[in-house]
Amino acid sequence: MTNNDIVSKLWNLCDILRDDGINYSDYVAELVLLLFIKMEHEQAEADPNYQRHLPAGARWPDITGKSGLTLHKYYRQLLLDLGNSTNPLVAAIYADAQTRLKEPRHLDQLVRNLDAIDWFSARQDGLGDLYEGLLQKNATETKSGAGQYFTPRPLIDAIVRCLQPQLGETIQDPAAGTAGFLIAADTWIKAQHDDLYGPAVTDKLREFQRIKAYVGVELVPATRRLALMNCLLHGMQGSGEGVVRLGSSLGSLGAQLPAADVILSNPPFGTAKGGGGPTRDDLPFATSNKQLAFLQHIYRNLKPGGRAAVVLPDNVLFEAGVGTEVRRDLMDKCELHTILRLPTGIFYAQGVKTNVLFLRKGSAANPRQDKACTQAVWVYDLRSNMPSFGKRTPFGPSHLAAFEAAYGADPNGASPRVDEGEQGRFRCFSRAQIAERGDSLDISWLKDADAVDAASLPPPEELAGQAMAELSEALRELDALMQALGAGDEANQQKQLLAQVLGLEAEGDEVGRE
Structure with missing residues (x-):
């Protein structure tokens, strides 16, 4: 049984819960409370040296040994006890957790079905990957709105391959969601170093990767719960209450985050609450536009020479006023070397037009330079004359292959590049040319060949x-x-x-x- 088979089985268990009034948007939140207990049990069964986080009396055999009303009462109390655990990570995962299952028979059915699944192949492929598959399945259920701005996995992986996070670097996502970027970075590093047992990996480095390398922030408690479980199932424990902290990067928590070597993020879209006042005292350009505020945090929170990739909507590239000031400051303090214009339809919210900005703090000659760091910006247009992506035409790694080849092997965009001209997708624009545009980065040149063809709409x-x-x-x-x-x-x-x-x-x- 493959991971995809198990994900389908898990998803179909939602039918059990419908009679209890639980819909798809609540289903994953309900399922993962049980699923995490089951998955830790599976890891302990496969690895005698696995260090358990759940205490005795709160493990899978304790659940399967009960049924009916006894199980229902035990499980409700179990969630309360785990939320008050002396283990700060367990307490964070189960903070305010409660079941919405009212019928003991439905909990019985859910437990029995989970217990009946053949988990052997899931353990072989990695329980973390199985969990990722469930989160992605949830995101594709557009009717529930669960994945409104879920970042497509092929895009996350392509960004990580371009930036090439390294062993010993600190990696941050100030809008972590379910921790997809952080986990992809960890997966990349492990693949380069034999799952952290290669010759270059000392015990000290291995511990650093597990505890200190990754830091995320997530505002929504339920999403943060998913992120903590996701990280732990991928071997990323973090310090204290886990890899992902609860709060807002646009508040005091964000101001206290340590500088990072690498930042990968897809900040939330929209307007910050509270009108147009300052978002954070240490961010110089007050704005109610969350993306502009997040962008300021990202390039200011990089270490000298650090690099970042951030997914942003089109308005950040052309918005006047504060938007122009932020872009100028960004191009002064960082080398904004590459912009990837993404096609529409790859996010689960229809009509969202986005870009990925790739940048390095300072310049190649001086990482601490804070003036005129950007001399030229390369723009790759993956939007014009592209298919209409969606469920019928899924966006995959093959669509990003040409961009990755054009980006080159250097993580800071310093590989030799070729300007493909007005008929090509990859072009270079000098800082002077951008200034002539009023410092707008909303740059396009390709004519959409199907723009007037109604049949191709x-x-x-x-x-x-x-x-x-x-x-x-x-x-x-x-x-x-x-x-x-x-x-x-x-x-x-x-x-x-x-x-x-x-x-x-x-x-x-x-x-x-x-």
């Missing part, structure tokens, strides 16, 4: 999604303008009215992402 739902995404961005900019003009109360009233019309809360939570 994306599906109606994608066109509607694009229109809605553009409307949302226009409304966000209008809100920022009203806040700046001192009409915040009126703007909030209009947002509340709009939320009532759409059946939404006026101020939504940040969406966790991988």
